[in-house]
Amino acid sequence: MRFSSRTVPFEPNPIALAEADMNRAGRTLRKLNDSNPTKHGLGPKSIEGAYDADPKGPRQAREALSVMMNSRNRRSADGWGDDAPARHVDPASLYLLSSTSQAYSWLIKLLCDAGDAVLVPKPGYPLVESIARLECVEALSYPLRYDGSWTIDIAAIAGMLESDTHGRIRALIVINPNNPTASYLREEEREAILALCRRYGVAIIADEVFYEYAFADEQDCPKRRRFAGEPSVLTFALDGFSKLLAAPHAKVGWIQLSGPDADVREATLRLDAIADDYLPMSSIIADRIPELLGIADSQSDLVRHRVSGNLATLRQMLKEDEHGLVNVLHAEGGWNVLLRFPAVIDEDELVIALMRDCGLTAQPGYFFDMESNGFLALSLLPEPPEFERNVGDVLQEVNSRIASMA
Incomplete structure (x- = not known):
């Protein structure tokens, strides 16, 4: 899997390695340069707790989110069968941020250099193209065809990847279900996309914010299946409170990372660096996540x-x-x-x-x-x-x- 050259992870220096050894041994170190005011009794009384800079977002919030996601997966009718163990959501695979828009921005930084490209569905919501442009990346459209129902033109995607001799295409974005076509990916489309992404070393960004909202009266809907947790291709699944809670003002989104172990390890190192640079989600918001998940x-x-x-x-x-x-x-x-x-x-x-x-x-x-x-x-x-x-x-x-x- 190819990653952006702007996210090259640095080797830890001797001090960082020694600190990690001490932490593993259970030894607590005082910090000569600790400039966190909440650790020294200087934080505002109206905002309780100490600030703990975990780049993925507060662990307690990610644990609560993983419990909800695992419960949802267990009662899902998607027919995962033998794949179910691979679908277990580990809190370590989750990144909390303010929105799926921010998630797109982080992932384009992770995967693309300036001048690279991502594949996006057409018709589709114009947000992704706008974010890609802000990241100096081109959004190339692959077509959805309508003939009584919507289908993805897999041959067009294959042709675009085959003709990409310079390796500019770094990710394929799927919206499941798509907006505004209101169409889920069919199983055969999903498998074809996975095969193409494996063949060409392209990551999948799966926006599944509307996934829970299948129309009850659609008897001829295709068999649905999430990309979230997909083990065979480096996959970034996006979701958030905006759609899950019908609360666009509750600015909470998340990325679920999955895929082959080597790709996941490399992606984690690089995505951790991006998340650390942008600082983790505010604890004022994160502290309410377990409570809000209760009304999901x-x-x-x-x-x-x-x-x-x-x-x-x-x-x-x-x-x-x-x-x-x-x-x-x-x-x-x-x-x-x-x-x-x-x-x-x-x-x-x-x-x-x-x-x-x-x-x-x-x-x-x-x-x-x-x-x-x-x-x-x-x-x-x-x-x-x-x-x-x-x-x-x-x-x-x-x-x-x-x-x-x-």
Whole structure:
């Protein structure tokens, strides 16, 4: 596995080696240069506890997170079978940080030098491309195709990796399920991606923040499986409170590191250095993680009930609309779906009309690199009356614009 030249781990100096030996022997050393005010009675009384600079984040918080993740894995219906032992989440494999956005930034630093590239899905959320650009790295798109359901163009990925004779491509990013297509990876796609990444020495960054939100009424959903904990390829799985708790203001995200032992050891050395430079998560936030994990199941259930109910409402409203000009693309999980309307209506003109006539704004398909005109992203999160109003406004505006063309 190839790593960025800017994260070369330094060999420990003689003092660091001697300190490590003393620590292993159970001997506590006083520090002549200890400038941590919380160790000397100078921290504010309103913020209890002493600061302990663990680059991965406070151990207690990571242990609580691993307990939750292991419990979730045990009751999962994903059919891991004999792979289950490899899926055990060790607190040492977790890195706590403020968001998955920060995780992308750290991982691009870890894997890429300036001018390197990562592969990202298209359609997809534009955040990753923006972060890659800030890191002086190119985001190369691989296509998702729609033919009644979404599939990844594996042949296109293989062609991009094969033609990458200079080894610029350092990571393949998968969003599972994708946003805005609301599609999970199929088992055969997952296995093909793993095989390609092994063959070309490319790491996987798996964004699985929406994974828990499969739509309950989708009987034809593919068999789902996480990348988190994957042992055969260096894998960085991303998740966080923003989606798990429906709490974007609770800035907690995490990276779960897995893969072949040698790659994991090297990645850990380098990622520890990055995490140490940026300093660990605030203990003010981390101290609340165990408490907040206690409401994870109820919060996820609340969101699942809302999005499933609104999706059923959407389908009923589209079915009852006499004009039948709007439909929803096949969706399997997440918080958002894509509406399709006649492509003779310009996306910008429709959104501006919704703003003018209904006081409603929207994100058109081209925001997500849809290859053709005629799409709007629709959130399934609003309270039911507001959701029905939103859908009704879209139907009315589309119908009226088509009528005006007749």
